[in-house]
Amino acid sequence: MNNEQPERSGARQSQLTISNNSEGQPFPKFRTLEKLQPRERKSPRGGFRGLYSTCITYFRATMPNPQCELNFSNEFELLVAVILSAQCTDKRVNLITPALFHALPTPESFANTTIENIYSHIRSCSYPNNKAKLLHAAAKMLIENYNGKLPQTLEELQKLPGVGRKTANVLCSVLWHQPTIAVDTHVFRVANRIGLTNAKTVLETEKQLLARTPADALYFMHHWLILHGRYCCMARKPHCERCGLTEVCGFFCKKQQK
Numbered sequence: 001m002n003n004e005q006p007e008r009s010g011a012r013q014s015q016l017t018i019s020n021n022s023e024g025q026p027f028p029k030f031r032t033l034e035k036l037q038p039r040e041r042k043s044p045r046g047g048f049r050g051l052y053s054t055c056i057t058y059f060r061a062t063m064p065n066p067q068c069e070l071n072f073s074n075e076f077e078l079l080v081a082v083i084l085s086a087q088c089t090d091k092r093v094n095l096i097t098p099a100l101f102h103a104l105p106t107p108e109s110f111a112n113t114t115i116e117n118i119y120s121h122i123r124s125c126s127y128p129n130n131k132a133k134l135l136h137a138a139a140k141m142l143i144e145n146y147n148g149k150l151p152q153t154l155e156e157l158q159k160l161p162g163v164g165r166k167t168a169n170v171l172c173s174v175l176w177h178q179p180t181i182a183v184d185t186h187v188f189r190v191a192n193r194i195g196l197t198n199a200k201t202v203l204e205t206e207k208q209l210l211a212r213t214p215a216d217a218l219y220f221m222h223h224w225l226i227l228h229g230r231y232c233c234m235a236r237k238p239h240c241e242r243c244g245l246t247e248v249c250g251f252f253c254k255k256q257q258k
């Protein structure tokens, strides 16, 4: 899959792809903090367009093929995995789902089993009681209202138990490459820190990212911001020393001036 034309084959087993540098680090060392002097933020030429262009160029170079880190092999499995991933790590979900999908491979099997049985397979993830109920109810609704298939619109997806706007956006983007951006905690934090957005709410962040991201980068932007937030721009202690966006990042430049 190249950067310009994302694979459009729908659901597939996905794996994280991050390019490593020669030292095996997930992000290249563009510079070190010791060499940086406190300074004004460098405004990229062209305002927002320039900032987006700088970030996209950097992300393309460091993460040429970003993908969802949840493992799945069909649309229903991704729905289940994303519901399970709420307040839980993708790593934990990927440990749970092989046995879960082996025992309960279809919406019908989820709908026809007991909530207790679903719970027994997912008890090692966070909030297993609630998630077992949601998965059971979502599978039942899929069977009763949608012939066992996932609806392909944001509005219809959000009618399913356990599916909020973020989950619906993930499904629309990952499965069908619709022009959406799912905003989770990483996307919200990283976009605001860099200055790609200046929104106070998740919905406003989504709208700003959608309006400002060029169409050919839209599919990737969600994954880039998640992966950058997960592995470099962490919430408590961002690794600015190995980030290539220090010259344009509003958060970093403010920190340097203190």
Ligand code: SF4
Pocket: 193, 194, 232, 233, 234, 238, 239, 240, 243, 244, 245, 246, 249, 250, 251, 252
């Ligand atoms: S410079 Fe630091 S705060 Fe800014 S995006 Fe990079 S890691 Fe995050």
